[in-house]
Amino acid sequence: MSVLVFIDQADGHIKKSSFEAASYASRIAENLGTQAEAIILGKTEDAPASLGEYGIKKVHTVDGITAMDSQVYTSIIAQAVEATGADVIVFSNNTTAKAIAPRLSVRLKAGLVAGAVALPETANGFIVRKTVFSGKAFANISVKTAKKIIALNPNSYHVVKGTGVAEVAAFNANVEVPKVTVTSINKVTGEIPLSEATIVVSGGRGLKGPENWGYVTDLAKLLGAATACSRPVADIHWRPHHEHVGQTGLAIAPNLYIAIGISGAIQHLAGVNRSKTIVVINKDPEAPFFKAADYGIVGDIFEVMPKII
């Protein structure tokens, strides 16, 4: 018995959300009186042994994997589950996990909770809390199967960093030929991925036009934040689609969400209302966003923002 966490990487570096998943997996292992192990596919510049700082006892590495294919990844992880005897498998709930975890669930006959926000309750069964209704509510999901898969939402569990060095062992997996070929990857370099950001600065139609986005991007740069926008802003191509947050865009939960010129429609709030602190800057004191905010300034963007930045 053990807990196995999938460590995701991008450009040779372990993703921040994977450290959260590692800390989370270690804590589950501790609660179950077992140990947490990790699996990492492909080469990393970060030393796998450093996952020991997050409580991981052993890291299984598989070399020679360069592209993500859900079938190939699922097969390798299933082999690692078999080899380690893991009965809880943890992912960070990102686009990689969303491609693999459902497949793995079927393959292992393991119930999947995608979007977990807390440690499982194991006193009476195995119950995992997840967000539903795009963050407007929570559901406590009882997992009935012997093996369990949890995909933890980014920014939902604190990274716990200590000292410790994990044992690293090459895992000898049987690697299938992928049916999907990745022909190119196009990354916006130098930007913080929205789903992993701890601070997000977001703009709405109140900014009047893309030429005024300097208020958003300059503030974001200053704070080391990612940028986001409301749906109409993406629809009219003032900003790229991947910045659209809300019920039909990305749901995020940063520590700080700063909304500039966004009214706070229910569909927008659905994607951001789990942010720990919300700041709203809007000239309309009746804007619904103020009801969901922690701090606010009722004022004109074009007067207030120059004073803040």
Place this chain on the structure above:
Amino acid sequence: MKILVCISKTPDTTAKIAFTDNNTKFSNEGVQWIINPYDEWYSLVRAIELKEADPSTLIHLINVGVADSEPVIRKALALGGDEAIRVNSDNADSFSIASQIAAVAKEGNYDLIFTGKETIDYNGSSIGGMVAEILNLPYISHAIKFDLSGTQATVIREIEGGEETNAVQLPVVVSCQKGMAEQRIPNMKGIMGARTKPLKVVEPVATDVYTEVSSFDLPPSKAGVKLVSPDQPEELVRLLHEEARVI
């Protein structure tokens, strides 16, 4: 070409979220039901576009749900699609739903199976991947663009901080999101035509159930907003630094 489009029914985005039966069931009271936006705006419309490009294409819609799903299925048929299949099951477990879809898909021999990125109520993002695994098909999630050339598909999918282009041979399961197509509104001809399109009801196959909702709850409400004067925005900076400790 045969395309299967998965259609789920979700509460309208403005629906009041409340629970009954000791917080174990979603309260339907006064709730308007809609086609899950990802299914309607992106996967269904992209399938319709593929049919427009190649009129020999057949589009089947599938919904796993009880009779009260039918208005939503008819609404989807009004946008497009040749016929719909409803698997008469009220089980909400993702694996169970995926098993029903996979059983129908297997019978129908589809070249392409489209799902939405996620349901806006359950937010599982799981069913597409599960269907693919049951059928041993490749799966591409978070597609923002889908093009076909013969039986070869080129799909662009969103990844953290960027995009990835994938090439794959049909059959394949694809989950669709923004970018795939532009939202459409059904026209009168579509609405009238939908009434007579076949809507088959089939009984569910026996499946395992992996998960169950034990209870729901709502997040605690906010304490209330603290307003800072627009003339002293530095006070906001101080509060964020010293009180909220987020910068």
